[in-house]
Amino acid sequence: MSARTFVPHGVIPATLLAFDDDGGIDAAETRRHLRDVAATEGISAITVNGHASEVHACTEAEQQRVLALTLAELGDRLPVISGVWADGSANAARIARMAAAEGASALLVFPSQVFGMGGQLRPEMALAHFGAIAAATDLPLIVFAYPERSTVSYPLETLVRLAETIPSIRAIKDWCNDPVLHERHIRTLQGLARPVNVLSTHSAWLMASLVLGCNGLLSGSGSVIPELQVALWRAVQAGDLPAARAVHERIHPLAEAFYAAPALDMHNRMKECLVMLGRQARAVVRPPLVRITPAERARLRAALVAAGLLAAPAARAA
Numbered sequence: 001m002s003a004r005t006f007v008p009h010g011v012i013p014a015t016l017l018a019f020d021d022d023g024g025i026d027a028a029e030t031r032r033h034l035r036d037v038a039a040t041e042g043i044s045a046i047t048v049n050g051h052a053s054e055v056h057a058c059t060e061a062e063q064q065r066v067l068a069l070t071l072a073e074l075g076d077r078l079p080v081i082s083g084v085w086a087d088g089s090a091n092a093a094r095i096a097r098m099a100a101a102e103g104a105s106a107l108l109v110f111p112s113q114v115f116g117m118g119g120q121l122r123p124e125m126a127l128a129h130f131g132a133i134a135a136a137t138d139l140p141l142i143v144f145a146y147p148e149r150s151t152v153s154y155p156l157e158t159l160v161r162l163a164e165t166i167p168s169i170r171a172i173k174d175w176c177n178d179p180v181l182h183e184r185h186i187r188t189l190q191g192l193a194r195p196v197n198v199l200s201t202h203s204a205w206l207m208a209s210l211v212l213g214c215n216g217l218l219s220g221s222g223s224v225i226p227e228l229q230v231a232l233w234r235a236v237q238a239g240d241l242p243a244a245r246a247v248h249e250r251i252h253p254l255a256e257a258f259y260a261a262p263a264l265d266m267h268n269r270m271k272e273c274l275v276m277l278g279r280q281a282r283a284v285v286r287p288p289l290v291r292i293t294p295a296e297r298a299r300l301r302a303a304l305v306a307a308g309l310l311a312a313p314a315a316r317a318a
Contacts, residue, residue, distance in 0.1 A: 010044030013222025042230035052220035079105035
């Protein structure tokens with residue numbers, strides 16, 4: 001399948017980005033993480049330069065470096081989706097061209113923060129923004145749909161207009177965080193004459209989301225539990241509710257821990273878990289993020305134990 005015909009679907013982990021103690025990109029540890037995730041049988045693609053890889057704190061040159069080392073590590077084994085994080089449409093188009101030239105298979109387009117000052121009332125702004133990106137490359141586009149409370153969300157009517165106007169839009173990453181609206185997204189967008197897949201990123205309630213009929217999931221927690229997400233996806237697709245519930249019971253303690261308040265620490269917590277599991281050397285994040293507390297690390301360790309991913313600590317002798 002060529003990059004231009006890739007349709008985002010199935011289980012798509014959003015990978016983390018490893019930093020050294022000085023905050024620079026640790027290429028060796030990042031490649032190690034990519035290998036670990038990519039070795040999971042049943043995933044359909046990998047995403048880089050997203051929230052999970054702290055794209056907000058990376059320069060465009062660093063984003064290009066991350067994409068290049070990802071493609072060098074994975075080769076042709078899996079499609080690679082790269083994020084487009086930019087407020088200006090010309091900047092977004094430039095990043096899109098870069099990602100296409102490097103060899104990405106699709107683009108995950110974040111909303112411009114400019115939309116936060118009333119963009120919901122001006123759908124033509126979203127059309128112009130995505131139009132500029134689509135004019136820069138024919139790669140498949142994934143619209144990142146934020147919650148309404150974020151003020152950078154797209155109303156369903158705008159999502160439909162985008163899908164019907166820009167043929168390269170092939171999916172949305174749905175983070176509306178409203179089960180009723182989420183179902184409307186699924187029914188409406190996947191029911192269009194040219195269907196647009198809904199990829200859930202409702203990882204705090206993933207089983208309920210998938211049961212509604214999403215055609216995939218794109219999740220940062222896939223950087224830690226890709227095998228559990230594949231098992232849940234397959235059980236839901238097979239209509240095997242008991243099996244899905246059994247997997248959900250393992251995911252639940254980690255979902256509770258990852259997505260606790262404040263939400264901005266979700267990927268910070270995932271890095272700590274990879275260290276506890278022996279899959280990464282360190283859990284360095286770039287400011288303004290800061291490391292979580294020892295008490296929270298203890299809660300994460302307990303969640304890993306509850307999920308069956310880490311052995312319980314041996315009891316001390318009396």
